Amino acid sequence: MSNYLVTGGAGFIGSHLSEALVKRGHQVRVADNFVTGYRHNLRDGVELMEADLADPEAARRAVEGIDYVLHQAAIPSVPRSVAHPVESHRANVDGTLNMLVASKDAKVKRLVFAGSSSVYGDTPTLPKREDMPHNPLSPYALHKQMGEQYAQMFTRLYGLETVTTRYFNVFGPRQDPTSPYSGVISLFIKALLEGTQPVIYGDGGQTRDFTYVGNVVDGVLRAAETPGVAGEVFNVATNGRVSLNELLEVLKKIIGSDAQPIYQPARTGDVRHSQADITKAQQMLGYQPTVGLEEGLRETVAWYKRSAV
Ligand code: UD1
Secondary structure, three states, rough: OEEEEEOOOOOHHHHHHHHHHHHHHOEEEEEEEEEEOOOHOOOOOOEEEOOOOOHHHHHHHOOOOOOEEEEEEOOOOHHHHHHHHHHHHHHHHHHHHHHHHHHHHOOOOHHHHHHHHHHHHHOOOOOEEEOOOOOOOOHHHHHHHHHHHHHHHHHHHHHEEEEEEOOOOOOOOOOOOOOOOHHHHHHHHHHHHHOOEEEEEOOOOOOOOOOOHHHHHHHHHHHOOOOOOOOEEEEOOOOOEEEEEHHHHHHHHHHOOOOEEEEEOOOOOOOEEEEEOOOOOOOOHHHOOOOHHHHHHHHHHHHHHOOOO
């Protein structure tokens, strides 16, 4: 049994991580400022600390007595970072630097940083391997690049064990569909269930490696627990690639809808194609995605139906 801190634990991915940790018998503290998280996402058995981690003192208090930090807190949206770069930078970069400093000072055993596939940008080669050059196209991508480079630097300079897990378009139950900045799968499902027309930005030919949240939980917990991987970066995804047009067809079939999308101009800062090479996580962490796209979509649709979005 260990003491875990999940920052952003009232958010989508953070709430799934804290739930899995509680189930495994760990003590879990959640730090969240409820900017993008919700109280109803908090899982039974977690200790809540309402805190803005861009405040160094709050970060220091959050890590007291903690063995492992899963740093998930962020403002996770490409377009929101384009519209509000300072607000996003404060949450994504200042918050991360404060967590690294506080974790180093408190001698935590390891910090796992929630990285992002957006750091690859529009580099031509697919699938993306961890050692490929970065090309951030948005403030959000740049923030995530800085976060993982800071994490690696803290490993080199101070011996703080850090691992970065790069997420690729995660989806699943509890993803918030109510903001214009929400993930596309949550927005598509909401539109189809409500009988409105989903919006596709661009021609719908852009592709993503959509990853069910249960696979991500497995990858992150392995990144926290596997010995000898400090300073490493891992893609945590599926190695699949689906266009938005194809995704919508699958969702229409699952939901039984014949809604036609509305096409609008592509978003600035948008990446055309994204797909992960997951060989490194498979070899070094023993990670294997077990929930495929269609199965994950069915689970997710069932959850949205139950919670009547
Ligand atoms: C990006 C990152 C991802 C990160 C996420 C955080 C990439 C490849 N991925 O996701 O790692 O975790 O930001 O938010 O950079 N779209 C529509 N209709 C909608 C909403 C979105 O067509 O109603 C389109 C977008 O223009 C985009 C795609 O769907 O082409 C996916 O968008 P979104 O779900 O917001 O995620 P990304 O920006 O790809």
